[in-house]
Amino acid sequence: MTGTEGPALLRVRDLKTYFVTEQGKGTARAVDDVSFDLYPGETLGIVGESGCGKTVTSLSILRLVPEPPGHILPGSVIEFEGRNLLALAAPELRAVRGNQIAMIFQEPMTSLNPVFTVGDQIAEAAIVHQHLSRKAARARAIEMLQLVGIPDPKERVDHYPHQLSGGMRQRVMIAMALVCHPKVLIADEPTTALDVTIQAQILELLDRLQNELGMAVLLITHDLGVVAGHADRVVVMYAGRVVETAPTSGLFEQPTHPYTEGLLAAVPRIDAPRSRLHAIPGQVPAATAWPTGCRFHPRCPYAWDKCVTQEPPQLETGAPGHTARCWLVTEPERRQAKR
Amino acid sequence: MMAWLVRRLVASLAIIFAVVTFVFILIHAAPGKSCGQIEFDVDPAVCDQLTKQFGLDKPLHVQYWRYLAALAQGNFGYSFSLHRPVRDALADTIPFTLQLAGAALVLDFLLGLGLGIYQAGRVNRLPDVVLSHATLFIYSLPTFWLALILMLVFAEEFRWFPVGGPNDAILCPVVDSLYCVADRLWHLVLPAATLGLVGAAGTARFQRAAMLEVANQDYVRTARAKGVPERRVVLRHQLRNALLSFITRFGLAFPFVLTGAVLIETIYAWPGMGRLAFDAILTRDYPLVTATALIASTVVVVGNLLADMLMGVADPRLRVRASADVEIATA
Amino acid sequence: MRLGNWLALFVALVLAAEIARLTRQRALRRERWRRFFKHRTTSWGLGILAFLAIVALAAPLVAPFGPGDQLGIVDLRNHPPSWAFVLGTDVLSRDVWSRVAWGARVSLGIGALGALVAVSLGTLVGATAGYYSRWVDALLMRGVDVGLALPRIFILLMAVALWDGLPFAALVLAIGLTSWLGTSRLVRAEVLSLREREFVVAARALGAKTGRVIFRHVLPNAAAPIIVSAALGVGNVLLLEASLSFLGIGVAPPDPSWGSIIAEGASTIYTAPWTILFPGLAISLVVMSLNAVADGLRDALDPREEAA
Numbered sequence: 001m002t003g004t005e006g007p008a009l010l011r012v013r014d015l016k017t018y019f020v021t022e023q024g025k026g027t028a029r030a031v032d033d034v035s036f037d038l039y040p041g042e043t044l045g046i047v048g049e050s051g052c053g054k055t056v057t058s059l060s061i062l063r064l065v066p067e068p069p070g071h072i073l074p075g076s077v078i079e080f081e082g083r084n085l086l087a088l089a090a091p092e093l094r095a096v097r098g099n100q101i102a103m104i105f106q107e108p109m110t111s112l113n114p115v116f117t118v119g120d121q122i123a124e125a126a127i128v129h130q131h132l133s134r135k136a137a138r139a140r141a142i143e144m145l146q147l148v149g150i151p152d153p154k155e156r157v158d159h160y161p162h163q164l165s166g167g168m169r170q171r172v173m174i175a176m177a178l179v180c181h182p183k184v185l186i187a188d189e190p191t192t193a194l195d196v197t198i199q200a201q202i203l204e205l206l207d208r209l210q211n212e213l214g215m216a217v218l219l220i221t222h223d224l225g226v227v228a229g230h231a232d233r234v235v236v237m238y239a240g241r242v243v244e245t246a247p248t249s250g251l252f253e254q255p256t257h258p259y260t261e262g263l264l265a266a267v268p269r270i271d272a273p274r275s276r277l278h279a280i281p282g283q284v285p286a287a288t289a290w291p292t293g294c295r296f297h298p299r300c301p302y303a304w305d306k307c308v309t310q311e312p313p314q315l316e317t318g319a320p321g322h323t324a325r326c327w328l329v330t331e332p333e334r335r336q337a338k339r
Numbered sequence: 340m341m342a343w344l345v346r347r348l349v350a351s352l353a354i355i356f357a358v359v360t361f362v363f364i365l366i367h368a369a370p371g372k373s374c375g376q377i378e379f380d381v382d383p384a385v386c387d388q389l390t391k392q393f394g395l396d397k398p399l400h401v402q403y404w405r406y407l408a409a410l411a412q413g414n415f416g417y418s419f420s421l422h423r424p425v426r427d428a429l430a431d432t433i434p435f436t437l438q439l440a441g442a443a444l445v446l447d448f449l450l451g452l453g454l455g456i457y458q459a460g461r462v463n464r465l466p467d468v469v470l471s472h473a474t475l476f477i478y479s480l481p482t483f484w485l486a487l488i489l490m491l492v493f494a495e496e497f498r499w500f501p502v503g504g505p506n507d508a509i510l511c512p513v514v515d516s517l518y519c520v521a522d523r524l525w526h527l528v529l530p531a532a533t534l535g536l537v538g539a540a541g542t543a544r545f546q547r548a549a550m551l552e553v554a555n556q557d558y559v560r561t562a563r564a565k566g567v568p569e570r571r572v573v574l575r576h577q578l579r580n581a582l583l584s585f586i587t588r589f590g591l592a593f594p595f596v597l598t599g600a601v602l603i604e605t606i607y608a609w610p611g612m613g614r615l616a617f618d619a620i621l622t623r624d625y626p627l628v629t630a631t632a633l634i635a636s637t638v639v640v641v642g643n644l645l646a647d648m649l650m651g652v653a654d655p656r657l658r659v660r661a662s663a664d665v666e667i668a669t670a
Numbered sequence: 671m672r673l674g675n676w677l678a679l680f681v682a683l684v685l686a687a688e689i690a691r692l693t694r695q696r697a698l699r700r701e702r703w704r705r706f707f708k709h710r711t712t713s714w715g716l717g718i719l720a721f722l723a724i725v726a727l728a729a730p731l732v733a734p735f736g737p738g739d740q741l742g743i744v745d746l747r748n749h750p751p752s753w754a755f756v757l758g759t760d761v762l763s764r765d766v767w768s769r770v771a772w773g774a775r776v777s778l779g780i781g782a783l784g785a786l787v788a789v790s791l792g793t794l795v796g797a798t799a800g801y802y803s804r805w806v807d808a809l810l811m812r813g814v815d816v817g818l819a820l821p822r823i824f825i826l827l828m829a830v831a832l833w834d835g836l837p838f839a840a841l842v843l844a845i846g847l848t849s850w851l852g853t854s855r856l857v858r859a860e861v862l863s864l865r866e867r868e869f870v871v872a873a874r875a876l877g878a879k880t881g882r883v884i885f886r887h888v889l890p891n892a893a894a895p896i897i898v899s900a901a902l903g904v905g906n907v908l909l910l911e912a913s914l915s916f917l918g919i920g921v922a923p924p925d926p927s928w929g930s931i932i933a934e935g936a937s938t939i940y941t942a943p944w945t946i947l948f949p950g951l952a953i954s955l956v957v958m959s960l961n962a963v964a965d966g967l968r969d970a971l972d973p974r975e976e977a978a
Contacts, residue, residue, distance in 0.1 A: 098566035110557040160655040357816040479957035484950035594821040620827045636819040
């Protein structure tokens with residue numbers, strides 16, 4: 001089901017989304033030249049710390065970034081099935097949103113409208129895109145509730161968001177997103193706000209639905225465990241850029257970029273003797289002032305003078321589908337000189 | 340739901356009761372004979388007779404119980420200054436105040452809501468900036484001053500509207516024809532506009548802020564992500580939630596209108612309850628004063644009750660259901 | 671208007687502008703006060719308030735005549751604005767500008783003092799109700815409900831009409847006593863939410879007495895809505911006083927307060943509209959400025975806007 005054969009469903013190239021800050025603190029370059037592909041039927045994980053730009057990237061795809069402070073720079077390309085989403089007129093964009101590409105968000109409580117029933121909100125997508133009658137849409141809503149595993153769907157369809165638990169609300173969000181059988185589902189940290197046990201259930205649900213409906217999933221998360229268990233390929237982001245792209249197994253077996261190494265090392269292991277937790281020294285820099293050269297160099301244990309002055313491009317590591325934005329790819333001997 | 344309603348009704352009655360008691364005490368605590376000394380001369384003999392007749396020289400608590408008993412029977416007492424039962428005086432004036440208040444409130448809500456929504460849709464662009472300043476200005480005006488200005492400009496200068504009064508005294512001493520109804524409406528325009536404009540300015544400012552606050556909410560973003568057309572996002576998702584804040588302010592409109600009525604009716608010679616109350620207070624016509632206070636506070640309390648009920652209907656989070664809201668722990 | 675008056679007025683204007691500008695400069699250094707001045711209107715509001723306050727304080731300097739001086743009952747009545755009489759004269763040939771300047775003292779004074787009484791009382795009652803909770807809260811809040819049920823103007827009309835000839839202080843007190851109810855509700859809500867916060871619990875655990883806890887810990891954190899409410903309260907009191915004076919039961923003529931000036935001018939509104947135009951504009955100017963400043967205060971003090 002997964003595979004990088006055939007043309008990409010979603011092609012993001014040179015995406016730049018900047019924000020204007022108040023008081024002339026400069027422009028926050030939240031997403032600064034991001035490129036990746038999403039193929040039909042696969043799950044692509046986007047991983048990174050808070051502030052790396054992954055959420056803004058996902059919002060940019062459907063142009064949900066609030067326009068006054070933020071704007072997507074010309075020259076950015078987001079192609080879906082060959083059409084540039086950034087060039088679409090409003091009505092055409094609306095036809096894509098929720099219909100071909102759907103999105104679910106992190107906080108299910110605030111992302112659902114408190115004054116409408118769950119059924120109304122699910123049905124709305126069907127009414128807007130498929131022009132179903134209210135009765136037919138309501139029936140669809142009940143179907144969807146059943147699909148996402150909510151018990152007593154005929155009763156629950158008339159409940160309000162505040163009457164549901166967190167996990168159920170997220171299931172409702174998923175139902176709402178999938179009503180029109182989109183080809184792509186963007187899931188922005190769907191489980192971050194949920195309990196650990198519920199997290200597992202939701203992720204399993206997403207897997208099942210993906211198989212049943214044959215859609216591609218863009219899974220954004222900061223949790224490497226989630227990525228390991230549910231993503232086919234991974235994109236690692238740091239400081240507004242993609243620093244490594246690889247199939248999941250390749251990323252975990254042979255992390256190339258020092259940032260990825262650091263992330264993996266920071267995860268405590270149950271099978272290793274207890275020692276001090278490893279942390280990546282330093283902090284994520286502010287988006288208004290990215291470091292020169294390679295953006296990770298202030299925190300990198302291998303950095304040398306080339307890293308400070310020249311920013312590395314995406315370099316092929318040799319393994320299939322595995323690229324990294326690091327000079328260590330061309331000068332692997334520098335790995336010995338770890339600080 | 341019913342239990343809550345009953346509790347609120349009882350509480351409301353208690354409040355009205357307390358208000359009446361408070362007014363009663365206040366009046367009797369003031370110095371001076373309560374026969375009315377300011378506006379007209381009452382023959383001391385007549386005053387004595389009235390005092391005996393209505394038991395004004397009896398101890399306070401006796402008077403109090405007599406008043407309550409009379410109220411229970413629908414008897415509001417006798418007005419000294421008007422020489423008629425209070426109930427009649429009220430019956431004559433309340434309809435006028437209702438017309439004024441009703442028209443003002445309609446203008447207030449329609450214009451205020453409309454402006455607030457319009458402004459929120461064009462935030463920080465020229466129409467919004469201009470309207471923001473305009474509403475701030477009007478909202479800051481003393482109501483009575485605006486009344487005078489409007490009267491000066493529209494009644495005197497342009498002669499579009501009459502200067503005051505409820506009807507043309509000569510042609511329509513009684514409203515008995517369609518012409519007279521129209522005449523009444525024509526006379527209603529300026530007084531209602533004065534009150535309504537100031538109220539609308541406040542409502543518009545408030546509604547604009549409420550709409551903007553809602554616009555930042557996550558569920559609005561979700562609606563857009565679903566592909567809902569912008570118009571529907573605003574009118575269905577945003578407005579519906581912003582109206583919740585509006586309803587909380589709804590209750591405040593009643594005291595505002597009542598206060599305004601006193602001033603407006605005095606300026607425009609509108610024979611309503613506000614002016615009646617004012618005159619009654621000046622003449623220390625205490626049965627009339629207590630009655631108007633009673634009516635006024637009943638209106639306010641009922642208004643608050645209505646607002647609470649509306650809120651309970653509009654916000655599903657507040658609806659208490661008979662059946663238990665079971666939150667199933669499993670996802 | 672004599673030259674001296676023009677000079678004094680000019681000085682007042684410059685002084686007010688300087689105050690506004692200096693405050694702004696000082697403020698821009700700290701993040702929070704930078705938010706206060708985010709909107710242009712706040713600076714203007716501050717400047718206008720400063721100007722009017724200075725005019726009120728320096729009334730003898732900026733006003734060429736006294737408020738009751740009749741300047742020529744025969745031929746100087748109802749004179750439209752001119753160079754000699756900047757805002758015209760009224761029916762008793764008194765200079766309108768002088769009356770407005772002197773009236774500023776009365777109106778602004780009542781506004782400030784009345785709001786002070788109202789906010790103090792409201793904070794006291796609200797904090798007590800919110801902090802002690804249970805039956806103290808229930809009792810106090812029922813009382814507030816009763817107080818709010820009767821429109822303020824009714825209570826004030828009765829209080830003022832039933833006691834003839836209320837002195838100035840009593841008027842201020844009466845207005846303040848009827849205006850504290852809204853503030854108390856606000857303060858109560860704030861205190862209720864703050865009461866369970868860790869720093870309050872910690873203070874209590876350390877054995878601090880209730881009064882100390884309230885004043886030193888709870889109230890400073892509840893200060894934001896109280897301050898905003900105070901700013902708006904001055905405007906409300908001002909409007910209330912004007913309404914009462916207009917009805918003839920506030921500041922009695924011939925004492926000038928902006929409301930009583932309008933009352934006296936109402937009879938000649940057609941022949942001399944300037945007699946009511948300018949005092950009314952003065953009132954709305956003050957209320958507008960107060961609203962602008964209150965908006966700025968709200969932005970400045972809103973904890974949600976604090977940078978992370």
